[in-house]
Amino acid sequence: MSKSVRKLGLFGLGAFGRLIVKHLSPYFDIYACDPSPEARAFARRHNVTLVDLPVAAACDIVVLATPIRTLEALAKAVAPYVKPYGLVIDVGSVKIKPAKWLVDALPATVSILCTHPLFGPQSARKGIHDLEIVLCPVRVRHMDTLVRFFSQTLDLKVSVATPEQHDKALAAVQGLTHLIAKVLSGLEPLPTVHTTRSYDLMMQGVGLVSGDSDELFLSIERDNPFAAEIRKRFFSEIDALRNRLEAHDSGK
Numbered sequence: 411m412s413k414s415v416r417k418l419g420l421f422g423l424g425a426f427g428r429l430i431v432k433h434l435s436p437y438f439d440i441y442a443c444d445p446s447p448e449a450r451a452f453a454r455r456h457n458v459t460l461v462d463l464p465v466a467a468a469c470d471i472v473v474l475a476t477p478i479r480t481l482e483a484l485a486k487a488v489a490p491y492v493k494p495y496g497l498v499i500d501v502g503s504v505k506i507k508p509a510k511w512l513v514d515a516l517p518a519t520v521s522i523l524c525t526h527p528l529f530g531p532q533s534a535r536k537g538i539h540d541l542e543i544v545l546c547p548v549r550v551r552h553m554d555t556l557v558r559f560f561s562q563t564l565d566l567k568v569s570v571a572t573p574e575q576h577d578k579a580l581a582a583v584q585g586l587t588h589l590i591a592k593v594l595s596g597l598e599p600l601p602t603v604h605t606t607r608s609y610d611l612m613m614q615g616v617g618l619v620s621g622d623s624d625e626l627f628l629s630i631e632r633d634n635p636f637a638a639e640i641r642k643r644f645f646s647e648i649d650a651l652r653n654r655l656e657a658h659d660s661g662k
């Protein structure tokens with residue numbers, strides 16, 4: 411991205427929006443749109459200008475970092491204001507649905523880069539060096555410039571995929587992880603003494619996602635079209651194990 415592109419419109423100053431501010435404010439002037447009182451306090455402290463939707467939407471680059479359930483309506487709402495040759499980026503955990511919503515809503519000249527940074531406030535606590543971001547170039551003009559920005563400027567590991575390839579992989583990667591983490595969280599309090607290495611790693615994984623909202627969990631499970639299938643296989647493996655163990659317990 412050239413130095414002349416300075417204005418970044420950011421929708422959503424939630425957990426991920428704040429991470430974006432932390433890592434992109436050295437490169438852009440950030441104009442954020444978020445009506446919450448917490449956003450007001452955060453913006454004041456972090457040199458972010460709070461603006462109304464039309465102003466954020468008219469920035470050179472627009473990043474949508476609001477919950478997935480809001481994206482379709484948001485894409486329609488920003489459409490009349492985006493620059494004719496602007497760039498709109500989303501950052502959510504599923505990609506097929508947002509890609510379609512953005513293509514349907516935005517004028518044909520507007521570039522669309524769907525992304526999934528495979529990290530969040532927890533995993534990026536010590537920095538983003540070498541963490542992975544998946545880029546889905548849905549409708550992009552200068553992909554090489556964008557890849558260079560993410561890989562060289564932000565020092566991320568970049569992989570490129572279609573929204574389908576992304577959702578297929580993440581149905582298991584996140585669909586299973588968040589499901590198992592929910593189950594284990596429901597079993598708290600769990601032991602913290604006499605722990606094994608495998609148990610520690612498992613609980614570390616649970617810790618990385620336990621602060622995530624229930625809304626994110628539901629979105630990962632419901633908005634990824636491949637999640638239901640892998641979940642079904644997971645539960646049928648559990649049922650088979652339960653049957654085997656109960657048969658053993660009853661002495662069969």
Ligand SMILES: O=C(O)C(=O)C[C@]1(C(=O)O)C=C[C@@H](O)C=C1
Nearest residue numbers: 503528529530531532533618619
């Ligand atoms: O590491 C974090 O802070 C998280 O929120 C975890 C996590 C995940 O591992 O699934 C959650 C959602 C994001 O898409 C990526 C990372």
